[in-house]
Amino acid sequence: MDSYAQNRDRLLTSSRPRPDFEVVGSQGPWLHCADGTRIFDGSSGLLCTNVGQSSPKVHARIDEQFRRYSFGGAAVVQPRIQMELMDRLCLAVGRPADSVALTTCGTLGVEVAVGLARNITRVRNGKLRGDILASTLSYHGMSALTLALAGNHARRPRPGDALGLGPSFPAPYPPTHVHEGHGCTASCADEIAKEIDSRGAENVAAVLIEPVNGTTGGAFVPPDGYLHRVSEVCRDRNVLVIHDEVLTGMWRTGTPLASQHWDDCEPDMVILSKGLGAGYTGVGAVLVSPEIAPFIRHEDADALPAMGTMATHPLMAAACLGVLDELEAMDFTAFAARGERLGQAMKSLNGVGPVQDTRGLGFLYGVEVTPGQLWPVMKAAEERGVFFYPFTGAGDPKSEGLVVAPPLTSSDGDIDFLITALSSALDAVG
Numbered sequence: 001m002d003s004y005a006q007n008r009d010r011l012l013t014s015s016r017p018r019p020d021f022e023v024v025g026s027q028g029p030w031l032h033c034a035d036g037t038r039i040f041d042g043s044s045g046l047l048c049t050n051v052g053q054s055s056p057k058v059h060a061r062i063d064e065q066f067r068r069y070s071f072g073g074a075a076v077v078q079p080r081i082q083m084e085l086m087d088r089l090c091l092a093v094g095r096p097a098d099s100v101a102l103t104t105c106g107t108l109g110v111e112v113a114v115g116l117a118r119n120i121t122r123v124r125n126g127k128l129r130g131d132i133l134a135s136t137l138s139y140h141g142m143s144a145l146t147l148a149l150a151g152n153h154a155r156r157p158r159p160g161d162a163l164g165l166g167p168s169f170p171a172p173y174p175p176t177h178v179h180e181g182h183g184c185t186a187s188c189a190d191e192i193a194k195e196i197d198s199r200g201a202e203n204v205a206a207v208l209i210e211p212v213n214g215t216t217g218g219a220f221v222p223p224d225g226y227l228h229r230v231s232e233v234c235r236d237r238n239v240l241v242i243h244d245e246v247l248t249g250m251w252r253t254g255t256p257l258a259s260q261h262w263d264d265c266e267p268d269m270v271i272l273s274k275g276l277g278a279g280y281t282g283v284g285a286v287l288v289s290p291e292i293a294p295f296i297r298h299e300d301a302d303a304l305p306a307m308g309t310m311a312t313h314p315l316m317a318a319a320c321l322g323v324l325d326e327l328e329a330m331d332f333t334a335f336a337a338r339g340e341r342l343g344q345a346m347k348s349l350n351g352v353g354p355v356q357d358t359r360g361l362g363f364l365y366g367v368e369v370t371p372g373q374l375w376p377v378m379k380a381a382e383e384r385g386v387f388f389y390p391f392t393g394a395g396d397p398k399s400e401g402l403v404v405a406p407p408l409t410s411s412d413g414d415i416d417f418l419i420t421a422l423s424s425a426l427d428a429v430g
């Protein structure tokens with residue numbers, strides 16, 4: 001037995017089946033395997049390698065910073081590169097006056113946002129408790145707190161270990177709500193109003209929500225008007241709205257932020273992560289609107305939440321600047337056209353072989369298949385040179401499918417390849 005086979009069970013990574021191709025090189029959205037073949041990354045790694053791999057722009061930025069100095073926590077040197085990142089990021093996503101907290105990953109971004117929301121609403125509104133409400137079909141990270149708040153059935157702790165927390169309101173998606181012609185309207189946001197009122201608004205700090213669902217349900221899109229109604233419900237009750245755009249932010253759905261597909265639903269805080277580090281670095285960024293940021297500096301406010309030893313790491317900030325260089329150099333007209341083409345192709349897969357439903361926006365789609373068919377489809381796709389990230393959602397039996405989310409810098413030829421390989425895999429499984 002070789003050392004890989006001997007050691008693989010000692011490395012505690014994931015309970016899911018692991019791919020067995022060995023990667024020895026990469027270029028953009030393609031991985032080069034030891035046996036001389038290449039495979040297309042159909043879900044951008046874990047929905048993060050948004051500008052592909054081996055970017056010269058990212059490399060140049062890291063190299064430049066490495067030659068200056070590598071470590072410099074906030075209390076050690078002036079955080080100039082972090083401020084440069086903050087400025088570029090806020091401009092890029094259309095929130096130029098926001099304040100920003102930087103962390104090392106999405107989970108810690110959510111944790112910091114929770115801390116800030118509690119602090120702000122205590123100072124601003126004299127809240128008694130800092131409850132955070134999240135939906136039944138959501139994922140907000142892997143810490144004990146974020147797992148206990150969210151509804152991801154596969155990762156939630158056992159009831160006895162769940163700290164008595166969430167999830168708190170039904171997600172606006174099947175099976176709790178059906179929409180898009182099946183009857184549900186944005187009024188399903190009123191479930192949130194009921195929940196806040198039953199706890200007492202004085203006990204609720206924030207509603208935490210993914211504006212477009214990520215991997216928990218497979219790229220569900222809320223009904224038009226839903227996010228606007230959530231904002232109204234919360235504003236009327238002095239409850240903050242936090243959008244978790246860890247997965248959907250940085251153009252994944254076609255716009256800088258997923259919430260920008262709709263009017264009048266700008267959140268008080270946004271959390272970004274995957275597409276900002278783009279797989280080159282761990283990072284999380286919490287953007288706080290200028291309307292509420294002053295409360296963080298108020299004399300009655302608590303200290304800022306601790307962001308962690310590595311939170312403002314200069315090499316991490318340099319990598320993110322390189323990612324922004326890549327994103328801002330994109331041809332946005334061609335990018336929009338490719339997203340449109342991908343969307344049309346996903347729509348046309350409805351009913352093909354085991355496909356039960358497709359949904360999504362921009363460069364993010366869920367392809368739901370008949371229960372039991374997910375792993376055969378994944379295998380057939382891999383045999384055709386493309387791999388995808390799987391999802392298992394809600395319902396009984398649980399919905400299942402794959403997330404189609406190629407790197408945003410994929411070419412026309414790459415997108416054609418993905419569509420052809422996936423269609424053929426679905427046909428083959430039947």
Ligand SMILES: Cc1ncc(COP(=O)(O)O)c(C=O)c1O
Nearest residue numbers: 105106107139140141214246247
């Ligand atoms: C919506 C959402 N929030 C939070 C997280 C946690 O981010 P991380 O894995 O970087 O801690 C994820 C990760 O998949 C996510 O999809």
